[in-house]
Amino acid sequence: MLILSGYLRRAFAQDKPLTLAASIAFEQSYGGVDGDSASSTELYALLSSLSGVPIRQGIAVTGSVNQKGEVQPIGGVNEKIEGFHEVCKRKGLTGGQGVLIPAANVNDLMLKPEVLDSVRAGTFRIWAVRTVDEGIELLTGVPAGVRGADGNYPPDSVYGKVDARLRELAEGLRNFGEKKDDNGNGGSGKTKGKRAKPAKEPEDKKK
Known part of the structure; x- marks a missing residue:
């Protein structure tokens, strides 16, 4: 999670605070x-x-990632590809299924003949990527986006939509804090209203 948060800060928090709390769960997996x-x-x-951009559900993904968004090699790549191919074969190969692997693992591939036959027939595919940019484009069919000279990503790109959402979250947190300050709760601790007058001294002490 530290690596993922480091990547998000590097890519999207150069001009604003990263105000994000996320949790990832696999349904019915305990x-x-x-x-x-x-x-x-x-x-x-x-x-x-x-971003709100959906991911293709027929592609299995494996690969480690670093804070720069570079996809790094993993172990057991052949077993992972063959295992997902077996699942797809039992469910029915459609031609849109496949596995996304790190490019650094390509030289490690020694797959079963039936997997190679499916690849040759075009009913199963294996994609190799070097970066998260390449991977998100394959999975969504939408350009990842490159930051321009003005510091912004193209608005219709995946990263442009992510950046806009993170900015919205940061501004929402700021506005929430200002609202609490105006109501005299939280924030800087300052309260609005008239200053309280000091109590009058008792008459006997004046003498």
């Missing part, structure tokens, strides 16, 4: 998610949620 191999998958899920 065990923890082990290993760095799931980190790129978690990041894609966060980017999809923030």
Whole structure:
């Protein structure tokens, strides 16, 4: 989670605070998610949620990610591809299914003949990516977006939509804090209204 938050700060928090709390859960799965191999998958899920851009559900994803958004190699790549291929074969291969893997793992591939046959036939695919930018574009079909000279991402890109949402959250938090200050609660602790007058001294003390 520290790596993911580091990536989000680097990509989107250069001109505003990162006011985000996120949780990721796999429905009807009661065990923890082990290993760095799931980190790129978690990041894609966060980017999809923030941008509102859906992800293709026929693609399995594996790959570690660093704070610069570079997808790093993982272990067991052959078993992961073959396992997902078996699931897709039992459900029915559609041609839109496949696995997204780190480009650094391509030289490690030694797949079963039936997987290779499906790839040749075009009923199953294997994509290799080097960066999160490449991965999110494949998964959504929408350009990731490149920050321009003005410091902004294209508004119709995935990152442009993420940036707009994070700005909205930051401004919402600021406005909430200002509203609390105006009501005399929280914030800086200042209250509005007339200053209280000191109590009068008793008559006997004046003498």
